[in-house]
Amino acid sequence: xxxxxxxxxxxxxxxxxxxxxxxxxxxxxxxxxxxxxxxxxxxxxxxxxxxxxxxxxxxxxxxxxxxxxxxxxxxxxxxxxxxxxxxxxxxxxxxxxxxxxxxxxxxxxxxxxxxxxxxxxxxxxxxxxxxxxxxxxxxxxxxxxxxxxxxxxxxxxxxxxxxxxxxxxxxxxxxxxxxxxxxxxxxxxxxxxxxxxxxxxxxxxxxxxxxxxxxxxxxxxxxxxxxxxxxxxxxxxxxxxxxxxxxxxxxxxxxxxxxxxxxxxxxxxxxxxx
Amino acid sequence: xxxxxxxxxxxxxxxxxxxxxxxxxxxxxxxxxxxxxxxxxxxxxxxxxxxxxxxxxxxxxxxxxxxxxxxxxxxxxxxxxxxxxxxxxxxxxxxxxxxxxxxxxxxxxxxxxxxxxxxxxxxxxxxxxxxxxxxxxxxxxxxxxxxxxxxxxxxxxxxxxxxxxxxxxxxxxxxxxxxxxxxxxxxxxxxxxxxxxxxxxxxxxxxxxxxxxxxxxxxxxxxxxxxxxxxxxxxxxxxxxxxxxxxxxxxxxxxxxxxxxxxxxxxxxxxxxxxxxxxxxxxxxxxxxxxxxxxxxxxxxxxxxxx
Amino acid sequence: xxxxxxxxxxxxxxxxxxxxxxxxxxxxxxxxxxxxxxxxxxxxxxxxxxxxxxxxxxxxxxxxxxxxxxxxxxxxxxxxxxxxxxxxxxxxxxxxxxxxxxxxxxxxxxxxxxxxxxxxxxxxxxxxxxxxxxxxxxxxxxxxxxxxxxxxxxxxxxxxxxxxxxxxxxxxxxxxxxxxxxxxxxxxxxxxxxxxxxxxxxxxxxxxxxxxxxxxxxxxxxxxxxxxxxxxxxxxxxxxxxxxxxxxxxxxxxxxxxxxxxxxxxx
Ligand SMILES: Nc1ncnc2c1ncn2[C@@H]1O[C@H](COP(=O)(O)OP(=O)(O)OP(=O)(O)O)[C@@H](O)[C@H]1O
Ligand SMILES: [Mg+2]
Numbered sequence: 001x002x003x004x005x006x007x008x009x010x011x012x013x014x015x016x017x018x019x020x021x022x023x024x025x026x027x028x029x030x031x032x033x034x035x036x037x038x039x040x041x042x043x044x045x046x047x048x049x050x051x052x053x054x055x056x057x058x059x060x061x062x063x064x065x066x067x068x069x070x071x072x073x074x075x076x077x078x079x080x081x082x083x084x085x086x087x088x089x090x091x092x093x094x095x096x097x098x099x100x101x102x103x104x105x106x107x108x109x110x111x112x113x114x115x116x117x118x119x120x121x122x123x124x125x126x127x128x129x130x131x132x133x134x135x136x137x138x139x140x141x142x143x144x145x146x147x148x149x150x151x152x153x154x155x156x157x158x159x160x161x162x163x164x165x166x167x168x169x170x171x172x173x174x175x176x177x178x179x180x181x182x183x184x185x186x187x188x189x190x191x192x193x194x195x196x197x198x199x200x201x202x203x204x205x206x207x208x209x210x211x212x213x214x215x216x217x218x219x220x221x222x223x224x225x226x227x228x229x230x231x232x233x234x235x236x237x238x239x240x241x242x243x244x245x246x247x248x249x250x251x252x253x254x255x256x257x258x259x260x261x262x263x264x265x266x267x268x269x270x271x272x273x274x
Numbered sequence: 275x276x277x278x279x280x281x282x283x284x285x286x287x288x289x290x291x292x293x294x295x296x297x298x299x300x301x302x303x304x305x306x307x308x309x310x311x312x313x314x315x316x317x318x319x320x321x322x323x324x325x326x327x328x329x330x331x332x333x334x335x336x337x338x339x340x341x342x343x344x345x346x347x348x349x350x351x352x353x354x355x356x357x358x359x360x361x362x363x364x365x366x367x368x369x370x371x372x373x374x375x376x377x378x379x380x381x382x383x384x385x386x387x388x389x390x391x392x393x394x395x396x397x398x399x400x401x402x403x404x405x406x407x408x409x410x411x412x413x414x415x416x417x418x419x420x421x422x423x424x425x426x427x428x429x430x431x432x433x434x435x436x437x438x439x440x441x442x443x444x445x446x447x448x449x450x451x452x453x454x455x456x457x458x459x460x461x462x463x464x465x466x467x468x469x470x471x472x473x474x475x476x477x478x479x480x481x482x483x484x485x486x487x488x489x490x491x492x493x494x495x496x497x498x499x500x501x502x503x504x505x506x507x508x509x510x511x512x513x514x515x516x517x518x519x520x521x522x523x524x525x526x527x528x529x530x531x532x533x534x535x536x537x538x539x540x541x542x543x544x545x546x547x548x549x550x551x552x553x554x555x556x557x558x559x560x561x562x563x564x565x566x567x568x569x570x571x572x573x574x575x576x577x578x579x580x581x
Numbered sequence: 582x583x584x585x586x587x588x589x590x591x592x593x594x595x596x597x598x599x600x601x602x603x604x605x606x607x608x609x610x611x612x613x614x615x616x617x618x619x620x621x622x623x624x625x626x627x628x629x630x631x632x633x634x635x636x637x638x639x640x641x642x643x644x645x646x647x648x649x650x651x652x653x654x655x656x657x658x659x660x661x662x663x664x665x666x667x668x669x670x671x672x673x674x675x676x677x678x679x680x681x682x683x684x685x686x687x688x689x690x691x692x693x694x695x696x697x698x699x700x701x702x703x704x705x706x707x708x709x710x711x712x713x714x715x716x717x718x719x720x721x722x723x724x725x726x727x728x729x730x731x732x733x734x735x736x737x738x739x740x741x742x743x744x745x746x747x748x749x750x751x752x753x754x755x756x757x758x759x760x761x762x763x764x765x766x767x768x769x770x771x772x773x774x775x776x777x778x779x780x781x782x783x784x785x786x787x788x789x790x791x792x793x794x795x796x797x798x799x800x801x802x803x804x805x806x807x808x809x810x811x812x813x814x815x816x817x818x819x820x821x822x823x824x825x826x827x828x829x830x831x832x833x834x835x836x837x838x839x840x841x842x843x844x845x846x847x848x
Contacts, residue, residue, distance in 0.1 A: 113668075349637075404798065404799045422636040425634055448629060
């Protein structure tokens with residue numbers, strides 16, 4: 001993720017969203033996975049979630065492992081029908097074949113077609129977006145430059161390391177120049193430099209007025225890039241708000257807030273007292 | 275004392291060889307056990323494991339050999355062949371191709387017409403439409419194209435050398451239609467080696483010498499040998515192969531007649547009649563009379579050839 | 582109009598991936614080499630010093646081609662959708678403006694075109710063998726043979742694609758489909774006759790099966806016709822057979838789509 005990348009990485013303070021149009025709206029969402037065997041109870045991954053993500057903001061979606069972040073995102077992309085409740089993107093119900101033309105999505109733990117090179121992979125996705133050929137080539141070049149895969153662009157994805165796979169995933173999410181980005185743990189598996197570049201990319205997108213929803217376990221990076229965050233625990237929304245407001249309100253840093261919400265701080269303190 | 279570093283060094287080659295050695299050991303064990311078990315298996319079957327294998331494989335090979343023979347037959351009819359579901363009467367699969375060897379052409383054609391008629395009419399639209407793709411018109415190979423059946427006959431013989439038909443049929447097409455008596459003889463000799471008792475092969479070999487080489491002496495020897503084998507193998511049976519006997523004896527009579535040995539010829543015809551071999555005894559009877567007349571003529575103190 | 586164009590281009594893109602996969606995997610090359618080696622070995626056998634024997638060779642070569650094509654078609658198709666789910670590539674794909682129907686059609690088209698390419702390679706080899714043995718080549722006979730075989734493969738691919746959303750394991754699906762196709766080729770045309778001779782419940786079952794299954798054996802008959810130098814099949818019948826294949830493909834694709842559309846992909 002070189003610095004000469006054609007990124008218009010703006011260091012100036014990002015333009016705040018003026019319009020308050022909700023890009024993502026989640027209402028009373030419940031997601032249940034049916035029990036596998038006989039007598040097994042269904043798992044409730046998300047319970048009565050209400051959430052709105054506005055135009056132009058970077059939204060951090062936090063929660064411990066198994067909290068229901070991925071499940072929520074999968075509902076947003078229509079892979080998983082909501083058990084109850086509703087969700088919409090750009091005002092269109094997610095159960096409709098939505099306008100995915102404007103969305104970029106980075107799934108967690110994905111392997112891409114192993115028998116393709118990264119160049120071919122991006123060309124394939126670009127063709128689905130019907131990006132004209134000359135422009136597509138330019139975008140592929142810049143996307144590969146952005147994620148620093150230029151050296152490996154003609155190698156089969158089969159030969160990539162985990163971090164390289166994550167990078168190509170990021171590149172494919174950006175290929176259509178999306179208005180809304182849904183990133184499921186974008187920095188997982190990346191080296192420190194890679195993480196920094198991801199932060200820069202997110203900030204650049206915000207400066208361009210794009211909306212970003214991403215989940216992460218890196219609270220530091222969340223603190224630096226997010227406008228607002230939500231913390232969910234066991235499928236329930238616990239905290240929602242601007243980072244700065246939350247810190248002020250709870251009088252502790254984000255990490256403490258997080259630990260407190262998932263109930264770790266209490267037990268820990270009690271143990272210490274005992 | 276070795277330093278820890280040295281220890282790892284000295285262990286390294288050992289560690290590298292250990293799996294290979296272990297593998298060798300396992301292989302040795304497996305082969306040894308195999309060798310021991312094989313002996314035991316012999317004792318289980320009583321007659322030796324090899325025989326068991328031969329029985330199992332032998333059956334498969336025989337079925338395959340039959341199949342290849344049928345394939346040759348299908349080739350001869352240019353791919354048109356009623357399936358077992360279309361044939362309404364049981365017909366031995368060797369019948370059609372072998373007919374060329376054994377019967378006269380007129381009979382063959384009559385038989386064929388019957389078979390085509392028996393390829394019954396389609397019973398639904400699916401079958402009717404399917405007929406457009408199948409080969410339904412029967413044509414016989416001719417003009418040297420008969421050679422196309424040879425590979426299958428050869429394969430059939432390779433798989434089941436005891437299948438006598440294969441040799442005689444192949445020889446017939448080779449020597450009569452393809453002008454290759456040398457190859458035919460070679461093949462027949464191969465068959466004779468595998469079936470030293472076969473009068474059929476001897477009969478065919480005799481025909482080859484008689485018809486292609488006009489070597490009457492050898493033809494006689496072969497046919498007489500064929501007759502002896504026939505007696506050895508068939509005479510005692512409740513339903514002996516009379517058609518073959520008919521062919522052998524009548525051909526011998528023919529040959530002797532050509533040589534002028536009328537008495538011999540008469541002897542053979544009498545054999546044929548005595549065994550009721552011919553499907554047409556009246557014809558034989560007539561031939562016999564003719565021959566007897568000729569014999570009388572020849573035996574009569576020749577009334578001066580100039581007369 | 583624009584939407585149709587967009588849809589076609591998407592389907593085309595999806596099918597391109599399948600074709601790339603075929604030629605980057607080793608299956609095809611292995612099958613081709615095996616076919617070529619066996620054929621050349623058979624060609625070198627001397628039968629009674631007859632140099633011009635050719636039909637057995639055509640027969641064997643075509644049999645190998647049919648088997649190889651079936652294996653390629655079934656193996657390639659059976660793994661498409663399961664592999665997408667297994668490696669989770671289906672998620673980034675469906676997050677793009679692609680409907681599940683387009684994925685199904687794209688996968689079908691890709692497998693079918695890939696098989697077409699493989700077929701052409703095989704038949705070029707076959708043609709070379711025939712010419713080397715100085716057998717005349719009737720161009721239209723060859724065309725009909727390839728075309729009808731390709732049409733049959735379309736039905737098979739459709740069937741396997743449907744199987745891949747019905748059965749969970751691709752290997753089970755491939756095995757079942759292979760057995761089904763081979764039984765249709767061998768028994769398909771006779772089921773009705775067998776049915777007539779059977780007692781009541783079985784006979785109804787067999788004859789309904791007979792009218793339901795795609796009659797692949799029609800298409801298989803072109804192999805014999807090529808071996809035995811038969812004249813052309815009437816073009817009308819070719820056309821009808823093509824339409825027949827198209828109808829079955831449509832049925833199978835519809836079924837696949839209906840099942841796949843409702844499929845929850847996250848489990
Ligand atoms: N396919 C599935 N079938 C059954 N249960 C599932 C399935 N996927 C997720 N779950 C359950 O749903 C709950 C939420 O899972 P989810 O993947 O949304 O968590 P997450 O917040 O993304 O966690 P992580 O931080 O580990 O990615 C978990 O309890 C999980 O066990
Ligand atoms: Mg997750």
